[in-house]
Every structure is written in C-alpha cells, then in structure tokens.
Amino acid sequence: MALRIGWGTDIHCLADGEGIRLGGLTIPCPRASVAVSDGDVLLHALVDALLGALGLGDIGDHYPESRVAPGEDSSRFVRETMALCAARGGVVVNVDCIINLERPRLGEWKGKIRDNLAAILELDSGCVNVKAKTAEGLGAIGAGEAVAAQVAVMLLLADG
Numbered sequence: 001m002a003l004r005i006g007w008g009t010d011i012h013c014l015a016d017g018e019g020i021r022l023g024g025l026t027i028p029c030p031r032a033s034v035a036v037s038d039g040d041v042l043l044h045a046l047v048d049a050l051l052g053a054l055g056l057g058d059i060g061d062h063y064p065e066s067r068v069a070p071g072e073d074s075s076r077f078v079r080e081t082m083a084l085c086a087a088r089g090g091v092v093v094n095v096d097c098i099i100n101l102e103r104p105r106l107g108e109w110k111g112k113i114r115d116n117l118a119a120i121l122e123l124d125s126g127c128v129n130v131k132a133k134t135a136e137g138l139g140a141i142g143a144g145e146a147v148a149a150q151v152a153v154m155l156l157l158a159d160g
C-alpha cells in the first residue's frame with residue numbers, strides 16, 4: 001500500500017451563456033465556460049489530480065477534443081478515471097479544491113458543490129473540501145473573463 005498525491009489545475013474563458021458548470025452543478029448566471037465539453041473546470045482539475053496520483057499523464061491524453069461530445073457532462077471523465085483508480089485497488093483518501101471565480105459569489109454553493117463532488121466520487125462528503133476565492137478584481141478572473149480551479153487529491157493505492 002502506498003499514499004500518492006495528485007495535483008490538477010484548469011482554466012476556461014467565460015462568455016455569455018446560461019450558467020457556469022462547477023463540480024457537476026450549473027451555477028445560474030448569464031455566463032458560461034467556453035469549451036467543447038460542459039467546461040467544468042473543477043471536474044477537469046479533479047481528473048488531472050487523479051491522473052497525476054495514478055501516474056497516468058493528463059486529461060488531454062485521455063480525453064482529446066476529438067473524443068468529447070459537444071456540451072458533454074464532464075462527470076464521465078471523473079467516473080472513468082475513478083475506474084482506473086479502482087482497477088489499481090485504489091481509494092481516495094481526501095480531495096481539496098479551490099475555485100477561482102469573481103462572480104457570482106459561491107458562498108451558498110460551496111456545500112452543494114462539495115456534496116455533488118462527493119456523490120460523483122462515491123465518497124463521504126467529509127472527505128471532500130471546496131473553497132471559493134475571488135481575484136480581487138485582478139487579471140482575467142478578476143475581470144470576469146475566466147474561471148479556474150485547483151484540486152489536490154490523496155490516493156491510497158494497493159499496488160503503489
């Protein structure tokens with residue numbers, strides 16, 4: 001058995017739209033992530049963190065745009081990556097996430113996003129933490145032109 005740490009980040013442009021996808025939920029607002037998939041930066045960063053802990057490259061290796069349906073729910077990428085983890089006898093110890101978004105403010109959404117992330121991962125909500133930060137008006141995120149996420153994950157691998 002071995003503990004393995006993984007780290008993932010993602011950023012997408014925002015444009016006029018019908019809500020921003022975060023952790024498998026749609027945050028209602030007049031903006032949306034620009035992407036082939038549903039543009040869920042949190043799930044994309046999570047997949048990269050899981051792949052990192054597994055030593056299996058990055059999300060672009062596994063899900064090139066040619067293999068992603070327009071608007072596709074990114075939770076498929078998480079579920080399939082968790083299956084790779086399970087095939088190695090792995091379990092997720094904990095997941096810690098940061099979302100960078102200027103608006104809307106996510107205070108009332110953090111708990112819901114955490115619970116939905118835990119459901120996608122089939123984990124207890126106590127193993128998942130979600131933090132939300134603005135950029136104090138600085139840069140592309142501060143201007144409301146982008147949304148980003150960072151995720152750290154710890155795995156316990158049977159064959160690590």
Ligand code: MG
Nearest residue numbers: 010011041044
């Ligand atoms: Mg992405």
